[in-house]
Amino acid sequence: MKISYESMSLPNDRDRLVNFLASEDWPFHVNLRLSKDKVLKMIDEKTFDGSNHECFWILNEDNTEIGFIRLFDLDDVDDGYPLFDLRIRAANRGQGIGKSTVQWLTKYLFEKHPKLEKIAGTTRSDNIAMRKTFLACGFVKEGHYRKDWSSSNGECFDTVKYAILREDWETGVTTPVNWNDEG
Ligand SMILES: CC(C)(COP(=O)(O)OP(=O)(O)OC[C@H]1O[C@@H](n2cnc3c(N)ncnc32)[C@H](O)[C@@H]1OP(=O)(O)O)[C@@H](O)C(=O)NCCC(=O)NCCS
Numbered sequence: 001m002k003i004s005y006e007s008m009s010l011p012n013d014r015d016r017l018v019n020f021l022a023s024e025d026w027p028f029h030v031n032l033r034l035s036k037d038k039v040l041k042m043i044d045e046k047t048f049d050g051s052n053h054e055c056f057w058i059l060n061e062d063n064t065e066i067g068f069i070r071l072f073d074l075d076d077v078d079d080g081y082p083l084f085d086l087r088i089r090a091a092n093r094g095q096g097i098g099k100s101t102v103q104w105l106t107k108y109l110f111e112k113h114p115k116l117e118k119i120a121g122t123t124r125s126d127n128i129a130m131r132k133t134f135l136a137c138g139f140v141k142e143g144h145y146r147k148d149w150s151s152s153n154g155e156c157f158d159t160v161k162y163a164i165l166r167e168d169w170e171t172g173v174t175t176p177v178n179w180n181d182e183g
Pocket residue numbers: 026027028029085086087088089092093094095096097098099100122123124127128129130132133136
């Protein structure tokens with residue numbers, strides 16, 4: 001499937017965003033289901049815009065929204081690194097869109113911010129599709145946090161964190177994490 005990316009802008013895309021996020025369940029997120037009111041509250045709370053965030057639609061050939069990217073912690077670009085959230089509609093998962101999108105956003109961020117050295121993402125430890133997506137895109141597991149991710153039903157999961165370094169992205173060579181540094 002040919003996909004493209006379009007910048008999401010508020011307030012223009014307000015209804016589009018509310019309809020998209022409230023239209024289906026989002027597994028592996030803290031809020032499995034987002035009501036329209038909840039999305040409106042998130043918009044009011046500046047979850048999607050301002051200097052700290054940048055969002056994109058993932059569109060199919062018909063220009064229909066099949067996914068959504070939220071880049072956040074962009075205020076840390078000069079002295080840290082951004083994170084991202086990625087949501088692909090259930091009907092469009094498992095078709096390579098996650099991998100294409102993480103490759104796209106990695107290139108986008110490194111090219112837009114020449115001094116940026118690292119991009120990271122976190123997910124629930126049982127989110128196998130997202131973990132495979134990170135690995136396929138050159139991200140390396142850097143952190144594992146036990147009983148860290150509260151879910152809607154009260155269950156607590158481990159969180160895993162993956163990141164990619166600019167030098168690894170440029171060279172295609174993965175720098176391993178030094179896990180054996182305690183003698
Ligand atoms: C996680 C998500 C972004 C992955 O995107 P996707 O388009 O479904 O994934 P892709 O088709 O690009 O596949 C990526 C890898 O995951 C694997 N995969 C895909 N769906 C899978 C599943 N249900 N179970 C296990 N592995 C799966 C693919 O085989 C591929 O692995 P490979 O490189 O070893 O072949 C997408 O499934 C999604 O939006 N899920 C719901 C929301 C979510 O979990 N977002 C992430 C929050 S951080």
